[in-house]
Amino acid sequence: MAVDEKRSCSSRLSFLRTKRAMFALTILVIISAVLIALGATHVLRSDNGSNNDNNDNNNDNNPQRPTDVNITSDGIMSALGNWKPKNSSNIASGTPLRIMALGASLVRGEFSIGNIGFRKTMRDQLVDLGVPVNMVGSQRFGDMLDNDLEAYGGNRVSQIYEHATHIVPQLQPNIFLIQVGTNNVLQNRDVDKTGTDMKNFINYLLKTSPRSTVIFSTCLTNTVPDCEPKILDVNQQYRDLIKNYTGKPVLLAEMHPSEGFPDRPQPSDIGPDGTHPSDYGYELMGHIFTKGIQEADRKGFLRWPVENGLEKDGDAGRAEANTTTVELPPPTSTTTTITSTSQTDSTNTVTTKPTAKS
Missing domain, CATH: 4.10.220 (Light-harvesting Protein)
Structure with a gap:
């Protein structure tokens, strides 16, 4: 038992x-x-930690990339940090995007079919995401309804900065897209201070339109003889510049293939003049800027634009206009009222518009 x-x-x-x-x-x-x-x-994981991991991976592939900025797999750079504005908004909440594209002929889309360049590709992608988009500026150019912009052929960084002072206070965009610097190289003017000029330009935009996010890009590859080394110099100035914007809604979109990111315009995508891309190259630019805006959204940089009478949808009210437009002179001061007039020549209808509807 x-x-x-x-x-x-x-x-x-x-x-x-x-x-x-x-x-x-x-x-x-x-x-x-x-x-x-x-x-x-x-x-x-902290944001800084995950971003540092991403930077480490990127730096393994390209030792020249900065280690003190966040770099996404899409080639969008920002200063390290987890800052976002107190009044942050986002695309999912229906935040309208009032976008001003600033630059020279590459922003105008010259030599592309319809002179739309990257703008229509980018705008269509954003609209497909359900985002209200209004492209704004004192100029209208290209075969698309919402074709406002602030871009002037042959201009350098300092010149586009000057143009911006006449229209930004009035329109108050919440997104600036900047692609400029190639003419500094082509004209061999202020190449060594292009980064400083860009810094002054960006600081002005942030101060004058305080609800804005700035996305500026490096220059495209260039096949004009002896220009590419200077393009690389300017691009490095821009990459160094982005490090200064901790706590600021500023992003750098990498456009040059030298950094190894996929789907950048290659020399074979540049047209016979050595500067302007093919339609495919422009499409790539549009995709890159869209990725930049999406990254700004993920970081919480976006803010609702100032209510100043502008349409949330830039196509609104233009469906019946059906006009092809050409460049107009910029307003002479920030208080100038642009009245609605039109004149017709053998090929184009030139239309200016009231300042309250851009």
């Missing part, structure tokens, strides 16, 4: 040990699953 009792006790103890082991194993499995899930959703 005593033997049977011992065996019974031993059996019970063995069962309890097995039960405890199974319970402990179950707990360990659950904890492991939770930790894996949290790691996958980045809850256990």
Whole structure:
């Protein structure tokens, strides 16, 4: 009898040990699953940490890339940090995008079909995301309804800055897209201070339109003889510049293939003049700027634009106009009222518009 009792006790103890082991194993499995899930959703990682990991991977591929900026896999750069404005908004909440594209002939889209360049590709992609978009500026150019912009052929950074001072206070965009600097190289003017001029330009835009995000880009590759080394110099100035914008809604969109990011315009995508891309090259530019705007959204940089009477949808009210437009002179001051007039020549209808509808 005593033997049977011992065996019974031993059996019970063995069962309890097995039960405890199974319970402990179950707990360990659950904890492991939770930790894996949290790691996958980045809850256990700071933004700085994950971005540093991304930077490390990028730097393994290209040692020249800066280590003190965030670099996404899409080639969008920003200063390190987790800052976002207190009145941050986002695309999902229906935040309208009032976009001013600033630059020279590459922003105008010269030598592209319909002179639309990258703008229509980018705008269509944003609209497909359900975003209200209004392209704004004192100029209208290209075969698309919402074709406002602030771009002048042959202009350098400092010149576009000057043009902006006449129209930005009035229109108050919440997104600036800047692609300028190539003419500094082509004209061999102020190449060594292009980055400084861009910094002054960006600071002006942020101060004058305080709800804005600035996305500026590096220059495209150039096949004009002896220009590419200077293009690379300007681009490095821009990459160094982005480091200064911690706590500011400023992003740099990489357009040059030298950094190894995919889907950048290659020399084969540049037209016979050595500067302007093919239609495919312009499309790539549009995709890159769209990625920049999406990154601004992810970072919480976007803010609702100032209510100043401008349409949220830039196509609104223009469906019946059906006009092809050409460049107009900029307004002479920030208080100039642009009245609605039109004149017709053999090929184009030139239309200016009231300042309250851009």
